[in-house]
Amino acid sequence: MEPTKTETKKSLLPKSVPFIIGNEAAERFSFYAIxxxxxxxxxxxxxxxxGNPALATIAEAKSNELNHLFVVFAYFMPLIGGLAADWFFGxxxxxxxxxxxxxxxxxxxxxxxxxxxxxxxxxxIIAIAAGGIKSCxxxxxxxxxxxxxxxxxxxxxxWFYFSINSGSVVSTALIPIIYNKYGPEWAFGxxxxxxxxxxxxxxxxxxxxxxxxxxxIKKENFVSILFYALIKLFSNRNGKTVWQAVEEKFSPQSIDxxxxxxxxxxxxxxxxxxxxxxxxxxxxWVLQAKKLDRHIFGIQLxxxxxxxxxxxxxxxxxxxxxxxxxPLLKKIGLEATPLRKxxxxxxxxxxxxxxxxxxxEHIDAGKTPFVGYQIIAYFILAVAEILVSxxxxxxxxxxxxxxxxxxxxxxxxxxxxxxxxxxxxxxxNIAAGGFFSKFTGAAYFWLFIKILVAFFIVYILVxxxxxxxSYINDTKTS
Numbered sequence: 001m002e003p004t005k006t007e008t009k010k011s012l013l014p015k016s017v018p019f020i021i022g023n024e025a026a027e028r029f030s031f032y033a034i035x036x037x038x039x040x041x042x043x044x045x046x047x048x049x050x051g052n053p054a055l056a057t058i059a060e061a062k063s064n065e066l067n068h069l070f071v072v073f074a075y076f077m078p079l080i081g082g083l084a085a086d087w088f089f090g091x092x093x094x095x096x097x098x099x100x101x102x103x104x105x106x107x108x109x110x111x112x113x114x115x116x117x118x119x120x121x122x123x124x125i126i127a128i129a130a131g132g133i134k135s136c137x138x139x140x141x142x143x144x145x146x147x148x149x150x151x152x153x154x155x156x157x158x159w160f161y162f163s164i165n166s167g168s169v170v171s172t173a174l175i176p177i178i179y180n181k182y183g184p185e186w187a188f189g190x191x192x193x194x195x196x197x198x199x200x201x202x203x204x205x206x207x208x209x210x211x212x213x214x215x216x217i218k219k220e221n222f223v224s225i226l227f228y229a230l231i232k233l234f235s236n237r238n239g240k241t242v243w244q245a246v247e248e249k250f251s252p253q254s255i256d257x258x259x260x261x262x263x264x265x266x267x268x269x270x271x272x273x274x275x276x277x278x279x280x281x282x283x284x285w286v287l288q289a290k291k292l293d294r295h296i297f298g299i300q301l302x303x304x305x306x307x308x309x310x311x312x313x314x315x316x317x318x319x320x321x322x323x324x325x326x327p328l329l330k331k332i333g334l335e336a337t338p339l340r341k342x343x344x345x346x347x348x349x350x351x352x353x354x355x356x357x358x359x360x361e362h363i364d365a366g367k368t369p370f371v372g373y374q375i376i377a378y379f380i381l382a383v384a385e386i387l388v389s390x391x392x393x394x395x396x397x398x399x400x401x402x403x404x405x406x407x408x409x410x411x412x413x414x415x416x417x418x419x420x421x422x423x424x425x426x427x428x429n430i431a432a433g434g435f436f437s438k439f440t441g442a443a444y445f446w447l448f449i450k451i452l453v454a455f456f457i458v459y460i461l462v463x464x465x466x467x468x469x470s471y472i473n474d475t476k477t478s
Contacts, residue, residue: 013156014144014149014208014210016144016205018205019208020137020202020205022163023198023199024137025166026197026198027137027194028164028166028168029168029171029191029194030167030198032167032168032171032311033175033187034106034123034188037187038283040303041113042066043060045113045184047059057430058430061427061430062431064287064423064427067283068279068423069424071127071416071417072421073124073127074131075134075417075420076413077128077130077132078131078135078413078414081136082136085214087217088216091137092140092211095137098129099198101128101132102126102129102133102195103195103196103199105123105124105128106189106195107192110186113188134413138393138396140209141160143209143210144209155322157390158321161386162318165310169311172305172307176302176304177302177305220251222257228246228249260400261408264399264411265411266466267338267342270342270459271388271412272416272418272422274349274388274452275416276420277350278349278381278384280448281310285377286303289303289304289374290303291368292370294306294371306371310381310382311382313378313379313382317383317386318390338391339466341391342392343456345385345388346384347384347456348381350456352377352384353448353452355376355377355380356374356377358442360445392412426439
């Protein structure tokens with residue numbers, strides 16, 4: 001049914017949105033609080049407690065490896081959570097019940113700061129829980145909109161990301177202080193308390209959510225159709241195209257859905273390299289900050305606090321980009337399309353890493369450079385994240401059919417897992433004295449810059465050939 005003129009002019013956000021954003025802010029506080037102190041905690045507590053300089057490189061590599069493996073697990077699990085939500089339980093139930101598991105994982109973490117095995121077990125629980133709800137939350141935001149207010153979708157995704165980074169700002173500024181003054185038990189325990197608050201906030205909005213019901217496991221699902229298409233690709237089709245041959249068995253609507261997924265995946269194929277670099281700001285950059293002059297206006301910041309500038313810059317720049325830069329570009333005839341934003345984000349990511357690599361060259365030479373240069377790199381990386389991550393969150397929702405919303409978000413998050421898996425492998429190889437052990441110091445960062453440049457060139461060639469087709473739900477299901 002076509003929306004009325006009154007509906008098409010809606011300017012207010014759905015009443016459910018504040019509960020989703022409040023829940024996300026508290027949950028992200030918990031997640032980023034853990035990540036804020038993990039790099040230095042793992043080195044000091046488990047991998048090099050004596051502070052032996054001869055063990056520094058291996059200890060840092062082991063810490064980076066575990067940090068990135070934690071992220072791998074956290075961003076692989078959204079695939080499971082997305083399928084569970086789309087096929088069986090719906091997004092609301094998955095988010096609510098997995099949040100309880102999340103809080104349990106925080107409890108294990110806080111009580112296992114002297115036992116690496118149990119601490120790792122706590123990380124696994126948290127990764128399963130964080131990943132299980134991650135794909136559902138961003139898709140749940142989109143479910144609250146229809147044709148009457150879809151013009152607000154890009155802005156609400158901006159505010160959604162604003163909530164993520166509000167929680168991150170507070171946690172990365174506060175938790176390192178608590179860690180240094182009161183110890184790891186309190187530092188890891190407080191995030192668990194915030195996770196409980198996140199669960200309560202989400203539950204309080206239970207009567208206001210638009211709940212898209214699960215579709216069940218359909219015969220015409222992504223795996224079945226794609227597998228059949230691959231068979232047809234290598235068989236006799238009597239002059240038909242692959243998709244024409246597939247239409248003999250599956251409906252045009254389901255095939256259109258698969259084609260939509262493949263179009264989006266063609267874009268998301270370039271995101272792993274972005275996340276391989278981006279996630280180092282929460283691990284490798286933190287360890288680098290320990291070796292910098294961190295005195296700012298007479299105050300010496302903790303190395304774990306420098307990463308606070310990333311979400312702080314994000315909070316500042318999201319409204320600037322959303323309400324200022326992007327509309328201005330459109331006015332002058334240079335519209336910031338999703339594909340252009342992603343390309344610009346990849347370029348800026350490389351620029352931020354050049355600064356980090358040059359800083360590391362000075363450190364390798366025995367100098368103690370000023371932390372302000374790293375802060376500049378954080379600013380550039382924050383703008384890159386807005387261009388890539390915020391854009392991809394919206395792109396995953398608007399360019400996938402209704403039955404694939406959560407799953408599509410999960411497939412995007414798999415790119416984060418893939419990027420971190422690559423970084424974890426390299427750090428594990430360095431710790432074991434393997435091939436990549438020669439890429440230490442500045443050479444480590446230059447290696448990733450070269451990899452990004454290669455991906456960026458291919459992206460420019462591919463992006464212009466990707467067609468766009470938007471899918472917006474215009475029905476509500478309670």
